[in-house]
Amino acid sequence: MGEVADGLDAPAFRFAVRTAGVMLFVSGSFAALWAVAVVGGVPGPDVHWRVVVFTVGVSAVGFGAVLLLLGRRTPKWLLFAFPQVTAGLICLPPLVSHESTPAGSILLVWPVLFAGYLLPERVAWVTLAVSLGLLVAVALRKHTSDAVATSVEVGLSLVATVYITVHLRRNNRALVATLRREARTDPLTGLANRRAFDDLLEREFGLYERHGGPMALLAIDIDHFKRLNDCSGHPAGDAALVALAAVLAAHVRHGDSVARTGGEEFAMLLTDCPAGVAQRRAHALLAVVAAESAAWPDPITISIGVAAIPDHAGAPAELVTAADTALYAAKAAGRNTVAAA
Structure with a gap:
């Protein structure tokens, strides 16, 4: 019951x-x-x-x-x-x-x-x-x-x-x-926090098992965030986090979700979205963030790792691991780029 x-x-x-x-x-x-x-x-x-x-x-x-x-x-x-x-x-x-x-x-x-x-x-x-x-x-x-x-x-x-x-x-x-x-809410950005995002991921995976349809995860990280904090101060870092959260929330489809999952880490869950479409959306986000942050006091870039079910994982934990691994690959490739699992 x-x-x-x-x-x-x-x-x-x-x-x-x-x-x-x-x-x-x-x-x-x-x-x-x-x-x-x-x-x-x-x-x-x-x-x-x-x-x-x-x-x-x-x-x-x-x-x-x-x-x-x-x-x-x-x-x-x-x-x-x-x-x-x-x-x-x-x-x-x-x-x-x-x-x-x-x-x-x-x-x-x-x-x-x-x-x-x-x-x-x-x-x-x-x-x-x-x-x-x-x-x-x-x-x-x-x-x-x-x-x-x-x-x-x-x-x-x-x-x-x-x-x-x-x-x-x-x-x-x-x-x-x-x-x-x-x-279940991140106090700084107003986005869902890691706990809420994990629950959402489990719920969406349950829907995937019952009805099918691909789902993708974008693991997003601000490039050189520590350098921003060290050079401009933590208030500037917080302002960048809030501004990026607003950009991500404004560019998420109805039915998709975005959360702050760590210090400078964000995650975007894309429902009914195959891996290829998820990669194109990740590249579009990369361009949007670069363009909009150009007018900020401290411009930023982001790196994105893309993973999808069923292409790269068969369970929520595997999807998170695959997206994180792809994010590390994007950073290793020079940052301000997208890498797929």
């Missing part, structure tokens, strides 16, 4: 199912044992009330057991229905009788909290609406001032719980998305 709809990935989905199952199983067991203890002689409400509580407890245990047994195979709709069903089970005893469980309707906080933090926002708001509706029904059923006051207090608590939980979850998601993006 890879991705689940509504923004829940597989680990989050499994955790939500497991949490729901445990909550139902444990709380249902306590409710059933409490009802049995009352029947066994502990002072408490009438027998009809005890039977209702026992039935609710057994139902919760059964629902929880189903979720725990299904695990990752749990249908999405069943997980999303869990908080509403739980709210109904909590409010069932006072709806069929004037009596209430020891904890009462405040237990509605748990399904609302679960939906707000672990499920999509729409499920959280639906759960809140269902819970508020049940509270109104309980207040009308008891028809006392105390019941109305309790329902209002609990209802306000549920609204605050959903609002705060959903707001915190949005902030957490935004923070996680930012951290993930920063972990």
